[in-house]
Amino acid sequence: MSLNEALAERLHEMSRLLELLGENQFKAIAHSRAARVIESLPGPVESMDKPALVALDGIGDKIADKILEFCASSAKGAPRIPEHEKMLKEVPPGLLEILDIPGLGPKTVRAMWQELKIVDTASLKKAIDNGSLLKLPRMGEKAIEKIKSGLALGEEATRRIALGLALPMAERIADELRAQKGVERVEVAGSLRRGKDTIADIDLLVMVADVAGVAPKLQSAPKAGAKTSAKLPASKTKQEEPHPVIEAFCSLPDVRQVISKGPTRASVRAVINLHSGRWKGGGPDEHPKEPTMQVDVRVIPERSFGAALMYFTGSKDHNVALRQRALAQKQTLNEYGLFPEDDEETPPQDRGIKPVASKTEAEIYKVLGLPYIPPEVREHAGDIAEFEKAGKVPKLIELSDIKSDLHAHTTDSDGRMSMRELVECALQRGFHTIAVTDHSKSSAIANGLSPERLRAQIKIVQNMNKVLKSEGIDIRVLAGSEVDILADGSLDYEDDLLADLDIVVASPHAGLSQDPATATKRMLKAISHPLVHIIGHPTGRLINRRHGLEPAMEELIAAAKQHSTALEINAHWMRLDLRDIHVRAATKAGALIAIDCDDHEASDFDNLRFGIATARRGMLTPDLCVNAWSREKLLKWLKSKGR
Ligand SMILES: [Zn+2]
Ligand SMILES: [Zn+2]
Structure with missing residues (x-):
């Protein structure tokens, strides 16, 4: 492991420890952001001095000092950040493992620890078995089922799969979804669309013609050209039933486990088809049996498809930067569209406010005053300013x-x-x-x-x-x-x-x-x-x-x-x-x-x-x-x- 990778890992862990300790959330976010910056540094971090570090977008004064501590101690043979070590002493080591379980956030894990003295997966299993976990606020049978399946999936769920295995699998599932009735378009989103070399899970977005009663937060949209009223109220009972496309997705032959299923979305684990060529691997072939990976599918109406595609493509840093940009222009950007801003607590789409742009990514970028940014370069927040300055993104190779x-x-x-x-x-x-x-x-x-x-x-x-x-x-x-x-x-x-x-x-x-x-x-x-x-x-x-x-x-x-x-x-x-x-x-x-x-x-x-x-x-x-x-x-x- 290079020093850059070791440092990024350390900073990520500090972010998680800060969250578990219930510290200021912004401090935790700053650490994970710094970790991502270090991950994408082209050169060795140990060759950088303080001015060079703080010049990086995403590294502040305090974190720069911690990085310097880390590099200086590394030169002596044992890289360390004293604050990290102090926090490690306060947090039981097993808690970090619990935080890795899919679906468990830091707030819940902290509550488990503080209120139920859960400190590792063993004590978590015990609390599930004796029912004490149910005493936590907002903890129901459903949530516990989710934790149980997360525990069982364990290591496999955290594994990253090579792009060359994930992309053909995503394309296969996308083709099956395209064959479903009413499906107009299927797009791959997430890090797969951004072309990362390894992928944690596959995100697919499905555009359907008829979304009446499909999305709880979305009013029903009329089918293009159809004589239906846009104000048709969505019926409550209909909302709770999964959309037929979701049902079809969950019953695809390659699906081995349905992790969750709602009206417009589902998460499953599906089989990865290994290559038969020279290299069969990419990670999962080391698995004892049939390897699987997580696939998330969401059903989206046409009118907010661009906003959803942008949101679920990420990256996180890119999305945050775009949202901040929208706010600075007195607008609100979310997965439903770009809206004229107002200060209400309820999201604009729930109050019948019409978006300024939502159908395509291109129109959203345009209203934000930006050129269209290809998914592969939606990684670093700092790039956006460069694209804006140049008035365009360089013509990337095809x-x-x-x-x-x-x-x-x-x-x-x-x-x-x-x-x-x-x-x-x-x-x-x-x-x-x-x-x-x-x-x-x-x-x-x-x-x-x-x-x-x-x-x-x-x-x-x-x-x-x-x-x-x-x-x-x-x-x-x-x-x-x-x-x-x-x-x-x-x-x-x-x-x-x-x-x-x-x-x-x-x-x-x-x-x-x-x-x-x-x-x-x-x-x-x-x-x-x-x-x-x-x-x-x-x-x-x-x-x-x-x-x-x-x-x-x-x-x-x-x-x-x-x-x-x-x-x-x-x-x-x-x-x-x-x-x-x-x-x-x-x-x-x-x-x-x-x-x-x-x-x-x-x-x-x-x-x-x-x-x-x-x-x-x-x-x-x-x-x-x-x-x-x-x-x-x-x-x-x-x-x-x-x-
Ligand atoms: Zn060769
Ligand atoms: Zn060679």
Whole structure:
């Protein structure tokens, strides 16, 4: 774990401890906000001084001091924040575990502790069994059932699932919902829509034609074009029955448990279909039996769909910033719309007040005086001001911008495709260029090529280009290698051989638990090597599996920029390496980025969209992405390196 991650974890825990101790809520919020800021720092926090820390949006004076305490003590071998330790002494350790149970908030957990002396899951179970938990205010049978199922789900519920597993699952369920009667539109929301590399749960929003009596807080809306009265009162009894779409959702074949079900929403746990490809994992395959994850579905009427989509897409920081912005403009923004503000306690939608904007996200942003902000960059509150200043969001890269794949394997090493099959796949995607980059000799398990075999392969590639040309097929095959970056930063082939290649992708495969300083030196050596074009999966991390290297990424980025070496976003959903925050730092510095699928089999080309999501989160624009360049520009860059 890097110091950034350790610190973020510590700050998150402080926020939770503050809540359990019943302290000022704003103080707790400030700590969790600071934790998120630290999580997304591109460089090591220990290199920052106080002015640099307080300059960050979301870090105040007091928290900056705590961060400095943490870093200073870390340099002595044991990172600590005295206030954190003091609080830990006051709160029984088991309480934090209870707070992890889905559906339990800090207020309830604090009441359990103060009034019933519940201090861990064991005493919580006891209080459920002997009925004493019922004595707590607002604690009924239903709430207790929820706690019980939360306890049973335990660890599984807190687990984050790889994007590459969650997205296909969400799409499958969305398709099933689209097939239901009256459903007009289904959208994925939450962190999945924002393209995060791992997902806690899936949020789906369903737009239905007829919402009469569906949402307790919403008046019935007339079906478009239908002659119904907008003032039709919603009947009470009807409100309590789940909408047919909710019923249909809860009885889908993949649903294993219904956690909760109401008139317009339901939460279930549904089966994750594991991949059958090279990597089956992403976390859940380590599960003993059928892995599941939580899926939440909400039924929303058309007229507030945009507001709901915005609200349930998040991020939390983004939503808070937008709400504050609305307030400053004397308006109220919530999941039902953007309303003209008044000071009543009852929410505007419950008093028949019409929203100024609610149907689409675009119109809400517009009324707020902002350009449309794509979901992938709704992460940091500070970005909003930048978008506003620029009057637009940079044109983020899209799937259709990608015109080449520069990292792919054939049956010569550990791929499953022949060179010709690889070319066919690239043609199907409309690429103008495909690179053959099999493994180098040290990757023995992957059947890495000896120098002799690589020389022979170069000839085969040259011949392939001739054949393709004679067939009138317009694609260029590049002779390349994914050459190992050895532990000391040297490369696995002699320079003479590398110089004969069209493209050199250099990647770390072994020695991935090196200390950060050694890893930095190793990677800098490869980046500045005059024959290297691309650094493949620069940290070697595997999501939910392996941490990988933790080099000083800012130094790597600066060197990459200086030497015109591209850093790869490996698009495989198990890798997504570079990760989003590093892409963001690279983009800001103006370094080149490659987005490659590291194809081993035909279906690997489908992973490109995950790489694009990571790239967009990093605010990558097409001009900095070598795969988005024309063939001429790409070849010019490739030739700029070398002899
Ligand atoms: Zn590799
Ligand atoms: Zn590879």
